[in-house]
Amino acid sequence: MTQPGRGTPIGFEQDIRPMFRTKDRESMLKAFDLFDHADVVKHADAIVGALRSGQMPCDDPWPAAQVDLLQRWIDAGKPA
Numbered sequence: 001m002t003q004p005g006r007g008t009p010i011g012f013e014q015d016i017r018p019m020f021r022t023k024d025r026e027s028m029l030k031a032f033d034l035f036d037h038a039d040v041v042k043h044a045d046a047i048v049g050a051l052r053s054g055q056m057p058c059d060d061p062w063p064a065a066q067v068d069l070l071q072r073w074i075d076a077g078k079p080a
Contacts, residue, residue, distance in 0.1 A: 010073045
């Protein structure tokens with residue numbers, strides 16, 4: 001997956017949503033929808049915390065670059 005460089009705008013639909021797999025979404029649907037911008041915005045800090053601690057995803061951890069991209073998106077105001 002190609003990630004936007006620093007200074008490049010990050011969007012939910014183009015950059016963040018594709019990092020979540022269908023099985024990630026299905027495992028979290030009772031709490032929130034990882035494919036829904038509003039849900040991810042509402043739970044963004046908890047999601048990034050769970051990714052950093054290894055609680056998410058349920059199998060292999062995300063590469064540090066993906067966690068960093070999610071944090072950059074949060075820091076940019078969580079744009080759609």
